[in-house]
Amino acid sequence: MARIGVFICHCGENISATVDVVKVAAEAARIPGVAHSVEYKYMCSDPGQQLVKNAIKEKNLTGVVVAACSPRMHEPTFRRACAEAGLNPFLCEMANIREHCSWVHEKGEATTQKALDIVRTLVAKVKKNKALEPIKVPVTKTALVLGGGIAGIQAALDIANSGHKVILVEQAPSIGGHMSQLSETFPTLDCSQCILTPRMVEVAQHPNITLHSYSELESLDGFIGNFKARIRRKARGLDEKLCTGCGLCMQKCPTRKIPSEFDAGLGLRPAIYVPFPQAVPNKPVIDREHCTYYRTGKCRLCEKVCPTQAIRFGQEDEIVEAEVGAVVVATGFDIKHGDFFPEYGYGKHQDVIDGLQFERLASASGPTLGEIRRPSDGKVPETVVFIACAGSRDPAKGIEYCSKICCMYTAKHAMLYRHKVHHGKPYVFYMDIRAGGKMYEEFVRRAMEEDGVQYVRGRVSRVYERNGRLVVKGVDTLLGARPLEIEADLVVLATAGVANAGAEELAQKLHVSYDAHKFYAEAHPKLRPVETNTAGIFLAGACQAPKDIPESVAQSTARRRRFILPASAASSARAPAPTRPSRRRSSAAATGRWSRPWPRSTRACARAAAPAWPSAAPNRSTSRASPTRRSMPRFWPCWNEVNAMADFNPKIVAFVCNWCTYAGADLTGTSRMKYAPQVSIVRFPCTGRIDFMLLLKAFAGGADGIIVSGCHPNDCHYSSGNFHARRRWVVFRGLMDFLGIDVRRVQFSWVSAAEGAKWAQLVNETTDRIRRLGPFADYQRLRGQGVG
Amino acid sequence: MNSMEKDTRLIGREALAKLFAQWLGEGRRILAPKQSNDKVDFAEVETPGEVSLDPVQTGQSPKGALFPRVEELFSFPSRDGRVELRERDLAALKPTVVFGLRPCDAAALAALAAIFNWDSADALFSARLAALTTVGVACNRCDEYCFCTSLGGGPGATTGSDILLTDMGGGEYLAEVISEKGRQAIQGAGTLFQPALGKDKESRLARVEKAFDLDKVKPALEALFDDEAFWVEQSLRCLGCGACAYVCPTCACFDIQDENGRRLRCWDSCGFGLFTLHTSGHNPRPLQSQRWRQRLMHKFSYMPERQSVLGCVGCGRCSRACPVDMNILEHLRAVAEAKP
Amino acid sequence: MKTGFYPGCSMKGSAREYSESLLAVARVLGRELPEVPDWNCCGATAAHNLDHDLALALPARILAAAEKKGMDEVLVPCAACYSRLKVTRHELLEDEKLRQRISGLVEADYRGSAKVVNIIEWLAAVPDLEKLVKKPFQRKVACYYGCLLVRPAGIVEFDRPEEPQSMDLLMAKLGAKPIDWAFKTECCGAGFSVSRTDLVAKLSGLILEDAVSRGAEAVIVACPMCHLNLDLRRPNIEKRAGKKYDIPVIYITQVLGLAMGLPPKKLGLQRHKVAVKFAPAESPVPGVSAKRGA
Amino acid sequence: MQALRSKARELLATKTVQVIIGYASGGGGRARAVFVREAAKADALVFDDSCQQNLAVYFSKPEVRKLGKAALVATPAALRAILQLAAENQIAEGELLALAVGGDDVVPLATFAAIEAHVAARDGDWSAAEKEELQKYEAMGLEERRRFWEEQFSRCLKCYACRAACPLCYCTRCTVECNQPQWIPVPAHDLGNLEWNVMRAMHLAGRCVDCGDCGRACPVNIPLHLLNRRLIREVFTVFGSRSGRSAKGDNALSTFKPNDPEDFIQ
Structure with a gap:
């Protein structure tokens, strides 16, 4: 006989303000199998956890339901507490009555009833839960670091110095990233390359680090401790072992007028090149798009001059396979380019440049050797206008966030300009100064007070060229909001920091989630800021959000600790999260096809309709019976009573995937958006696991409408579960319609973790639609019909 | 019965309609062969006009009147953790007249009762049986699947019927009132009947030839039990569905299921592979050939031995329903003639 | 596709030539432009400064009338009218309660099926417009969009609000060379057209100065207000600037008409304050005197 | 012969x-x-x-x-x-x-x-009669169709002749026989019959070779093949694939295309 303990949390007033927690606790005590039911102000606090622990021991509990916040928040907390009290942690479940109830519904009886329903559901689930043991997974003690910028370099060195192997993959010909392009760094104004290049060399020489520059991740399969990476080493056009890096080829290359990526387009480079003199590795690549030989079939000058005969024109991309235990994603960021600011003439006037271009102008290794000269005519600019927040914090441009680094680097730019052009007049247009950080505010003050940088609080409406000068039209909001026109020689835009162009594609290869701006999402913004939702994949640096150097470095070092913990053990422990019912397990799962040829595998046809579990599922663990399926029947009886109420309040069941829609619904709660309380959320690992039969079960159990929602295409945590689900839905809808079931009763949707508003809208719209369709009595009547 | 005189009368079609009305008036429901879509099966009727006696046999047997496809044995609703046990209200079972069942189907009632009341009486079954009156109709036609005569029955046999009607042509039925229940069913309806005046049903009955010697079947089966090759050969085309068992008037295998606080008894079939699957995973009858053997053995060996009644009445329904044309008559012939 | 035409007050008065040229061009294009039945004032600019309900009710009545007539879209050549109709449509469709209230006020139900299009959208949707060009308009032109055609971006959802291109593309189709200039969407001062003519002179003067300094031979407009300020207020502009500008200001439809080879008079070119000197020589445009004569 | x-x-x-x-x-x-x-x-x-x-x-x-x-x-x-x-x-x-x-x-x-x-x-298309048969049911109103199938399924005995007769139903243990928990009800009551028949049709979607034996085998004459037919058409029109044409390759429902239609998904 089950002895379940139910612990209802007030969450201060977060829950108790809208849910009658005392009543929920009292009602929960009457649920069959519940041996103990209490409420408490802060269940996650020490005394709260102690309540749980004491009850487990005193009441001899066989299961625990904590009705509080989302399991994505505190499930680990309470499971740990249960384990400490001697209860198997997997016999503890969270009833999400905060994000999915108290925060999204108005105060009232319906909300309290819903909280009670959620508790009931989880009690039913816990009763069926089995004690599970963590799964031991042998660990490959090698880390894969993607991205060779400062964050990747730091992560690689930290892990390598701890005695583990590292594979560092950088897509550019050299590591170094954006930091290698910088002139000086704030707030100390020390030389960026001086602090970076020694670390680059250290990477190249470290015995534990294998560097693949000019390479990209092709695919990643497997799971924590046991990833298999395929890395594409793009053809450099030369034999790296033979090349000494003498540079003769670069000197002789006849195609020399190619805009240099390293100099942000301000300098030129030949077709065979290293991005910059201190490049690591110091081996050139042939730019096949511009190389005369590849374009015309003639030239091969580099081949002739190469003293070691290292040039290989016919070289092809090479795929390297590697087994790794963990992955650090440090792919960095980009800044907004192109015709994003037509009003500022960016991309039209040569003398309207972005921050990175200014870095190259100010850099001693840059195209002007550190002299500030404007691109159009090489003159030293007398007046320079810096425009902060070019794109950032601008919803009209689609970028609501603050790019964080611009206030500081703009102050630095203005300062550097004054240091180099003493009579120059720098202006900075800004919205606010955000200089939170050690010595940051002081740094900005110095720019204003010591270096005479004119700070103008206001936005620039337009930059246009007149008589060879740039007219900056803006407004000074502090001096009576007067329109202001400044004639400048150079305009520097602190354009918004954005995710890399390939960020989305890479996220899909890695099965990590990302936000609306394609920045990678952390497992928890506060408590697990360096991990992704996919175990064994960590984040570092600005691929997560714009970050400055100290922050990137600090985070990279943190990552090392996260990595070393599992890596130092012979095996890592994985939560035995049930993802597939045991009977579906067969050799078929590994191949996506069923075993051949005789005897027949079990339930092969069921797998055809609920297809083979994706083999690449990173979180796949050994099988356990599906808990959601088991908890279904006990869920329904309470509904029928509610259904009998005079006003028709449709009962809606939402089957959602854990990774996207459940998190999206959490966000709805966190954002305090309201929606109809008639919906009950059932969490699944993936839409690919939502058997069509569950939908019928829900109808039979009293549901009037159903929502099925998961990750958008390409975003599936298991790579293709939603694609498979989508096909089944098409077929299922066809069948439902043919059987005379109104397909409008089932709403399919994609709601990502970032779409809290969409979730609320989806629930409200579906509720309205089902209300119009009325109760699904035709179906509910079938229950019990046909028994003699 | 012995002390009773043979009670034979005549009843016309219109009078039959009045009899139906009387039964309904007495609170009985009437189940009779009724055309629905392309099938004739037992269903509730109110007038003889709805009854279809054209086919040799109904698709399904009338056993559902005593042993429904799914029936509730008792229920155990729970509330606030307390479970209440509710017996089935046997008094609420509606008195039923099964009209138009063939003599073979009527004979099958004895086989069903023998199983349900074998070691202990099944209360629900017995209550249904007590409330049941059977008004049989003798066969004036038969088909190639019929073999009642080989099993001791016949197209005009009265066993199991409370009243047996024989269509004498011209809208007139010869009615033999066989049992006390039959007498009660026509109580107060004496004016609806006319004297039989020595009319004899025999000329109206179908000719069902004897196909094999029943006495040989049981010993032959027992001798063949271990002859695997024989059974494999016999059942090669059998696909192991439950159609034969579900249309059979005597098959009584059932499964027990608990569902939403109700204990349900539902039909099952020994032809299914899972029928004998043990919890351990062992299956004593893993092959279809063994299950086919079981089907014949049970009907022609075990039941005569244990319940002193044959488990088959020769209605031929299983042969008609079989998707792969397994013909039980052929198989019995083969058994009777086999030389092990 | 049934297109209705909402002229508004300007097209019937100060901007007659805009209307004339539009209808002349539409005839060549074979497009019928029936007026929205029983149309009323769009409310610009007074209503939305004073009464929000009135500002929505006036355009709502127009839109409801168009919808009732089965019009799929309403062509609104005047940029101010366009703005009012477009904003009203947006607000009503965003807020069902508001829509019902306003529908009640005007006793006509607008459900949103009649859309609002401006002149550029309408012309851009004409397939193979360049094939109708008989006399390419080979001039350097400054396309002036003004403030209302492309703003507010979230509501009109038409072209880029800061650096619009649609009129430039249209001009290029007609053979013109649109210049790159900085005043495409700068204010002409229309809000002060009556109260502070000095400001109009200053702001419109800056526009002309930039266009002229970049070699434009004509300013192309799609708004009667813009035209009024840049053309009719030319003496004020010249007085304030202390210099003469003879750059003409031409409606987009007039340019199209000229390119199609329509006679200038049919396009109302004679009604301009500033003469269009390069109009076809065979029918000289009288300029000032003609305007007065009209 | x-x-x-x-x-x-x-x-x-x-x-x-x-x-x-x-x-x-x-x-x-x-x-x-x-x-x-x-x-x-x-x-x-x-x-x-x-x-x-x-x-x-x-x-x-x-x-x-x-x-x-x-x-x-x-x-x-x-x-x-x-x-x-x-x-x-x-x-x-x-x-x-x-x-x-x-x-x-x-x-x-x-x-x-x-x-x-x-x-x-x-290989060819369905015959006119076969198309007509399907169209007859599709032409019904939703409610009429629902009532039609409710009546049909109410007769189902759960004898599984449809399953036994199907060459593609070869599993040694069918989903209906998975009983911990009991997924498809064993009793042949109305709900159990509906769920069984939906499951049978769904599990054959993208696999059924359209022989019609399920319907022929049914001892109570439920036109079961119609369910399969309807899904054959769905799979063909939406995913462009037909089962039983190739000895290799995935079934329509065990594979996918990233750009499969999803106009019904909000």
Whole structure:
């Protein structure tokens, strides 16, 4: 006989303000199998956890339901507490009555009833839960670091110095990233390359680090401790072992007028090149798009001059396979380019440049050797206008966030300009100064007070060229909001920091989630800021959000600790999260096809309709019976009573995937958006696991409408579960319609973790639609019909 | 019965309609062969006009009147953790007249009762049986699947019927009132009947030839039990569905299921592979050939031995329903003639 | 596709030539432009400064009338009218309660099926417009969009609000060379057209100065207000600037008409304050005197 | 028929195969499956319009497999079933010989490639009558259709003849037999019958080879093949694939395309 303990949390007033927690606790005590039911102000606090622990021991509990916040928040907390009290942690479940109830519904009886329903559901689930043991997974003690910028370099060195192997993959010909392009760094104004290049060399020489520059991740399969990476080493056009890096080829290359990526387009480079003199590795690549030989079939000058005969024109991309235990994603960021600011003439006037271009102008290794000269005519600019927040914090441009680094680097730019052009007049247009950080505010003050940088609080409406000068039209909001026109020689835009162009594609290869701006999402913004939702994949640096150097470095070092913990053990422990019912397990799962040829595998046809579990599922663990399926029947009886109420309040069941829609619904709660309380959320690992039969079960159990929602295409945590689900839905809808079931009763949707508003809208719209369709009595009547 | 005189009368079609009305008036429901879509099966009727006696046999047997496809044995609703046990209200079972069942189907009632009341009486079954009156109709036609005569029955046999009607042509039925229940069913309806005046049903009955010697079947089966090759050969085309068992008037295998606080008894079939699957995973009858053997053995060996009644009445329904044309008559012939 | 035409007050008065040229061009294009039945004032600019309900009710009545007539879209050549109709449509469709209230006020139900299009959208949707060009308009032109055609971006959802291109593309189709200039969407001062003519002179003067300094031979407009300020207020502009500008200001439809080879008079070119000197020589445009004569 | 018999005699005499799975005359004008193992008994074989059963179903019967390598008298539907079973790794190349029948001719098809070619050459659309049958139900209103199926399913006995007769229902343990928890109700009540029939249709979606044996096998005459037909059309029109045409490749529902239609997804 089950002895379940139910612990209802007030969450201060977060829950108790809208849910009658005392009543929920009292009602929960009457649920069959519940041996103990209490409420408490802060269940996650020490005394709260102690309540749980004491009850487990005193009441001899066989299961625990904590009705509080989302399991994505505190499930680990309470499971740990249960384990400490001697209860198997997997016999503890969270009833999400905060994000999915108290925060999204108005105060009232319906909300309290819903909280009670959620508790009931989880009690039913816990009763069926089995004690599970963590799964031991042998660990490959090698880390894969993607991205060779400062964050990747730091992560690689930290892990390598701890005695583990590292594979560092950088897509550019050299590591170094954006930091290698910088002139000086704030707030100390020390030389960026001086602090970076020694670390680059250290990477190249470290015995534990294998560097693949000019390479990209092709695919990643497997799971924590046991990833298999395929890395594409793009053809450099030369034999790296033979090349000494003498540079003769670069000197002789006849195609020399190619805009240099390293100099942000301000300098030129030949077709065979290293991005910059201190490049690591110091081996050139042939730019096949511009190389005369590849374009015309003639030239091969580099081949002739190469003293070691290292040039290989016919070289092809090479795929390297590697087994790794963990992955650090440090792919960095980009800044907004192109015709994003037509009003500022960016991309039209040569003398309207972005921050990175200014870095190259100010850099001693840059195209002007550190002299500030404007691109159009090489003159030293007398007046320079810096425009902060070019794109950032601008919803009209689609970028609501603050790019964080611009206030500081703009102050630095203005300062550097004054240091180099003493009579120059720098202006900075800004919205606010955000200089939170050690010595940051002081740094900005110095720019204003010591270096005479004119700070103008206001936005620039337009930059246009007149008589060879740039007219900056803006407004000074502090001096009576007067329109202001400044004639400048150079305009520097602190354009918004954005995710890399390939960020989305890479996220899909890695099965990590990302936000609306394609920045990678952390497992928890506060408590697990360096991990992704996919175990064994960590984040570092600005691929997560714009970050400055100290922050990137600090985070990279943190990552090392996260990595070393599992890596130092012979095996890592994985939560035995049930993802597939045991009977579906067969050799078929590994191949996506069923075993051949005789005897027949079990339930092969069921797998055809609920297809083979994706083999690449990173979180796949050994099988356990599906808990959601088991908890279904006990869920329904309470509904029928509610259904009998005079006003028709449709009962809606939402089957959602854990990774996207459940998190999206959490966000709805966190954002305090309201929606109809008639919906009950059932969490699944993936839409690919939502058997069509569950939908019928829900109808039979009293549901009037159903929502099925998961990750958008390409975003599936298991790579293709939603694609498979989508096909089944098409077929299922066809069948439902043919059987005379109104397909409008089932709403399919994609709601990502970032779409809290969409979730609320989806629930409200579906509720309205089902209300119009009325109760699904035709179906509910079938229950019990046909028994003699 | 012995002390009773043979009670034979005549009843016309219109009078039959009045009899139906009387039964309904007495609170009985009437189940009779009724055309629905392309099938004739037992269903509730109110007038003889709805009854279809054209086919040799109904698709399904009338056993559902005593042993429904799914029936509730008792229920155990729970509330606030307390479970209440509710017996089935046997008094609420509606008195039923099964009209138009063939003599073979009527004979099958004895086989069903023998199983349900074998070691202990099944209360629900017995209550249904007590409330049941059977008004049989003798066969004036038969088909190639019929073999009642080989099993001791016949197209005009009265066993199991409370009243047996024989269509004498011209809208007139010869009615033999066989049992006390039959007498009660026509109580107060004496004016609806006319004297039989020595009319004899025999000329109206179908000719069902004897196909094999029943006495040989049981010993032959027992001798063949271990002859695997024989059974494999016999059942090669059998696909192991439950159609034969579900249309059979005597098959009584059932499964027990608990569902939403109700204990349900539902039909099952020994032809299914899972029928004998043990919890351990062992299956004593893993092959279809063994299950086919079981089907014949049970009907022609075990039941005569244990319940002193044959488990088959020769209605031929299983042969008609079989998707792969397994013909039980052929198989019995083969058994009777086999030389092990 | 049934297109209705909402002229508004300007097209019937100060901007007659805009209307004339539009209808002349539409005839060549074979497009019928029936007026929205029983149309009323769009409310610009007074209503939305004073009464929000009135500002929505006036355009709502127009839109409801168009919808009732089965019009799929309403062509609104005047940029101010366009703005009012477009904003009203947006607000009503965003807020069902508001829509019902306003529908009640005007006793006509607008459900949103009649859309609002401006002149550029309408012309851009004409397939193979360049094939109708008989006399390419080979001039350097400054396309002036003004403030209302492309703003507010979230509501009109038409072209880029800061650096619009649609009129430039249209001009290029007609053979013109649109210049790159900085005043495409700068204010002409229309809000002060009556109260502070000095400001109009200053702001419109800056526009002309930039266009002229970049070699434009004509300013192309799609708004009667813009035209009024840049053309009719030319003496004020010249007085304030202390210099003469003879750059003409031409409606987009007039340019199209000229390119199609329509006679200038049919396009109302004679009604301009500033003469269009390069109009076809065979029918000289009288300029000032003609305007007065009209 | 003579060609078939002489081919069968030859195959058995030369020991190319050990058994011919074919049709013989049965009761009531019906044909029945026969398993001919001696050349002398080949005259039992018949082929005419009454031979409708999809004999490929016998490939999943252990007793039949034990007889040795088989030649199968194969209707077009049976050929499709063989290909589908091959695609699902249930039959290996060379394990059987198909004797494609039609008219008086018999065409031995030894390889999957040969079967694929044979099927492709004769593949066609449904007949007008078949289309009409489906359209008749689709033309009904939603409520009328619901009532139609409710009545049909209320007669279902759960005898699983539809499953037994289906060549693609070869699982050793069907979902209905998974009982911890009981997923599909065992009792043949209305809800249990609906869920069973929905499950059967869904599990055959993208796999059904359209032989119609499920409907023919039903002892209470439920037109079960219509459910499969409806989904065959759905799978073909939406995903462009038809089962039973190739011995390789994934079923429509065990694969996907990233750009599959999703206009119904909000």
